[in-house]
Amino acid sequence: MRALVLHPDITADRHRRDARPALEEAVALAAALPDLEVAGAEIVRLPRAQPGLLFGTGKIAELKERIKALEVGLVLVDGPVTPVQQRNLEKEWGVKLLDRTGLILEIFADRAATREGVLQVELAALSYQRTRLVRAWTHLERQRGGLGFVGGPGETQIEADRRAIDEAVTRIRRQLDRVVKTRELHRKARAKVPYPIVALVGYTNAGKSTLFNRLTGAEVLAKDMLFATLDPTMRAVSLPDGTEIILSDTVGFISDLPTQLVAAFRATLEEVLDADLIVHVRDISHPETEEQATEVATILRGLGVPETAPMLEVWNKIDRLPPDTAAALAATADRRDTVFAVSALTGEGMPALLSAIAAALAPPRHRSEVALTHEDGRRRAWLYAQGVVEGEAAGEDATRLTVNWTDRQEQAFRRL
Known part of the structure; x- marks a missing residue:
């Protein structure tokens, strides 16, 4: 399906992001969804959001012509869209519309691989769908796949049967309780193994899975794509000094993560709370690397991770930088005890990082x-x-x- 990505740059929003990088991230999000072709993307500047239609009537007419010209069947709005705005815009443009939350839910549904991941996504989706004119809850019988927003059966624009959704929520919560109990048993079993846990965290697409693969020799999905990893993956690793650790790869963080997803994936991120050491992986080549690092720190605090928790910071992807810039960053990192400039892709800087992990975990x-x-x-x-x-x-x-x-x-x- 062809899609048009729109980023509303609302002047009245005091917390709005820099429009250009925000649009690029939205396009990357759209590209992460299979069978979706991004036909166009643009920033739409407006003084304030209109309650009923989000955009002004003139801009709606202009965008309608663009939608026809590009022959798109889906509009992705990088921001929140109320159910009323969604219904009105779909009527005006004659296409389906997804806001940022809906798009992220679609990606999560497509990527979740473990039973818990699937259930957590479905629970988050139900919270979102309950206010939408979509009978997409019929997807709940499936183990994998999209949520039905983009295409598929049951897409008639009607009020979702709240009783059916509530029954589905109750059933999923019951299933999740059983899954969580199983996780507790696994966690207790791991606690008997005297291996410290090292959790990789970071903004989505920072290169955590590539680093995980280099350290473990595993074959975790590692692509230049947002949300490439959605389920925690754990492997035993032996460090050069002989220290045995359990390395955990986690879901990538992202700005404006839907609140229902933060809650839904709290269990998935519990490995971070249990970790003896947190390794924060940053894409140091990204133009918004500082903003991304701040976002990760905010989410970690929201999860209950104390600021005093043992943590190392990895400046990844230095191979993407000009040699002079990479050398300067490496020199800056060398002057800090807890910062390491590396390339998980080429292996540059890995020995120093491994030594630091071992030293951080070493008992007194x-x-x-x-x-x-x-x-x-x-x-x-x-x-x-x-x-x-x-x-x-x-x-x-x-x-x-x-x-x-x-x-x-x-x-x-x-x-x-």
Whole structure:
């Protein structure tokens, strides 16, 4: 289906974003939906939103001609559109219309792969659909696929049967309760494994999945596409120093994420709350990288992640920058203990990042002096194998070693 993307740049909105990058992001969102061809995109400037039609009558007529000329069947409005505005605009233009929330829901429905992901999307969609003139709840029998906004059966523009929707909500919540209990069992099982959890977070399309694949050797969907990853993926990883960790890839954040989706995906993002270390991946080549970083920080706080939580910041995609710019950023990152300039695609900067992850997860150490006799060759070899020996002094009866070790290593040594 051919689509026209519109970004309303409303002067009266004090919180409005820079129109050009916002439109580019909206086009990228549309491109993330399969079987959708973006035929055109434009910024529509207006002093204020009109209650009944969003746009003024003159602009509506102008856009109607453009819609006909481009032969589009769907208009995507990058912003909120009320049910009344949607109904009136669809009547005026003779095409289907989706606002930002509807589009994101469509993408989420297409990408969700796990049972919980599918249920969470459906629950969020029901909250959205309850106020819309769409009987799209018939999709609920499906395990995967779009929500029916863009096309498919059941698309007659009629009032959704609220009782049927409420019954569907009750059924989904019941199913989710069972899924969440299963997740709790899995979480308790993981808690018995003494591996720390490292969660990758970041704005959508920042390169988290590419970084995840490089670290784990997994084949998670990694494309230059918004919302390429919608379900948490976890893999065990062994760091160069031998530290075993569980790495978690999470859904990408985005500005103006629909409130019902923030709530719906809270369970999906619980891995972040459980994490021993958060790695914030940024697309440092993006023109709005600072705004994106602020948005991620805001959402993390909204999830309940304290500002004092252990966190590393990764400036990804330096391979996309001119060499001089990349070198300057790398130099800036080198002066900061928790910032690393890398390219997950080429592997540049990865050794330093891996060392920092290991150091951040390392338990506290303390120094001790250990006396070993000639008969303690096995214990001496064990200490050197652990890499904890800082110094050695030979005595008449014993060799004294200065060691810097963790409590666990000391306990293991005493048991030898």
